[in-house]
Amino acid sequence: MLTNYGLVKIGKAASRRVMRQILSIALVASSVCLPEFVGATHLVGGDLRYRCLGNNNYEIRLTYRRDCLLGDPGTEFEPMVSIGFFNAMNNAPILTVGVNGQILIPFMPDDTINQFLISDCTIAGNDVCVHQTTYIDTVHLPLFAPGYKIVYQRCCRNSTLMNVFDPLNTGMTLVANLSYEAQQVCNTSPMFGEYPPIYICVDKDINFNFTATDPDGDSLVYELFTPFLGASDNFPKPQPPPAPPYTPITWNTPPYSLDDLLGGVPLKIDRFTGLITGTPNTIGQFLVGVKIFSYRNGVLIETTTREWQYNVRACRDVPVADFTVSTDLNCDSLTIDFSEQTLFSDQFLWIFDYGNQNSQTSAELNPTFEFPGPGFYDVALIVNDFDSICFDTAIVTVGVFESELSAD
Numbered sequence: 001m002l003t004n005y006g007l008v009k010i011g012k013a014a015s016r017r018v019m020r021q022i023l024s025i026a027l028v029a030s031s032v033c034l035p036e037f038v039g040a041t042h043l044v045g046g047d048l049r050y051r052c053l054g055n056n057n058y059e060i061r062l063t064y065r066r067d068c069l070l071g072d073p074g075t076e077f078e079p080m081v082s083i084g085f086f087n088a089m090n091n092a093p094i095l096t097v098g099v100n101g102q103i104l105i106p107f108m109p110d111d112t113i114n115q116f117l118i119s120d121c122t123i124a125g126n127d128v129c130v131h132q133t134t135y136i137d138t139v140h141l142p143l144f145a146p147g148y149k150i151v152y153q154r155c156c157r158n159s160t161l162m163n164v165f166d167p168l169n170t171g172m173t174l175v176a177n178l179s180y181e182a183q184q185v186c187n188t189s190p191m192f193g194e195y196p197p198i199y200i201c202v203d204k205d206i207n208f209n210f211t212a213t214d215p216d217g218d219s220l221v222y223e224l225f226t227p228f229l230g231a232s233d234n235f236p237k238p239q240p241p242p243a244p245p246y247t248p249i250t251w252n253t254p255p256y257s258l259d260d261l262l263g264g265v266p267l268k269i270d271r272f273t274g275l276i277t278g279t280p281n282t283i284g285q286f287l288v289g290v291k292i293f294s295y296r297n298g299v300l301i302e303t304t305t306r307e308w309q310y311n312v313r314a315c316r317d318v319p320v321a322d323f324t325v326s327t328d329l330n331c332d333s334l335t336i337d338f339s340e341q342t343l344f345s346d347q348f349l350w351i352f353d354y355g356n357q358n359s360q361t362s363a364e365l366n367p368t369f370e371f372p373g374p375g376f377y378d379v380a381l382i383v384n385d386f387d388s389i390c391f392d393t394a395i396v397t398v399g400v401f402e403s404e405l406s407a408d
Helices: 180-184
Strands: 015-017 021-024 043-054 057-067 080-087 102-106 113-118 128-140 148-154 172-178 199-201 206-209 219-224 265-269 275-279 284-296 299-313 323-325 335-340 347-351 368-370 375-384 391-402
Touching (some): 219 265, 323 391
Antiparallel strands (some): 015 391, 080 148, 113 128, 148 172, 219 284, 265 275
16 A cells, blocks of 8 residues: 555556456356345346156246345245146136146255355446246146146336336246147247346447257247236235236336337347347346247247346446556666556556655656666556546566666
């Protein structure tokens, strides 16, 4: 710490760069807790899919995510989740499946994972954490001409969602559709890739590849969709879930709509590649949903969805210190010229004898300095951004001498 140089903190290494720290575990996970908002947070997304095991047996896989820093105690993972099965034609419960039309899947603690974002000078806001788990079980689904709707329902969403009307009283319903055509060919739902990043930066372009893979080789088509309302705060964990149809959530007042989920340049998804693009211009939390249509030989056999929250944060470019010298060893003079090669820097401090509390300094952009005597010196350049929050340090060793040798 060199406080007499007007600095609160500088690096010890030759070049220390302040970087954002993201601590993650090899599966997906994310969260929400921005300093601009107050209040407990809740569900932050999920998806529901199936895998055909043959002989009309299916693996059911529910993944959902909750805030693991400020999550309401009522949104802890259930010890047992209920998955309901309904007639896709008339929405009636199929009571012959499981027990009275539902299966109960136990919680698997070993499958839970957290992902943390540790805020630093590059990202404005508090730390972020999302807790995710997956419930897995198998069920026998006899060939059924009307098709199955497979459903999970839960309450509630984050109160801080900006693009959803009354989010704290807006639950979540996840639906997977198993059509008759899908049953006949032992179809499996598309496999999603990673969830989008925990946060995105305001006024920065989004380019996220949402592309899923289909184990059956089906053609996939993507679109943004309006997620469904779910359970209420009075009855947050229905077992079994109520029957369809389900009401879409209500988007908040303009500019928010399915055509403008984040504000700013509207969020879009390429129908055939799944590439998500857009430019948010508002800091906050926003709900996003994507629906995938699976086609085989031109016939639609399945739809499935995933939803998540985008957390838009204020981000900054980190200053990078770098400089060149006219020579790193001058045997004819005690003077050396310095030229900065920095990035994203607004304030400069040169220390010509780094480590010496009495060293001379300069705030010039490209100084020329005459050293007080011959020898080797560690020269440091410390740069800050405009409000002195982020900094970086670069150090170079130079030698200066006044040789009296003359060849003859």
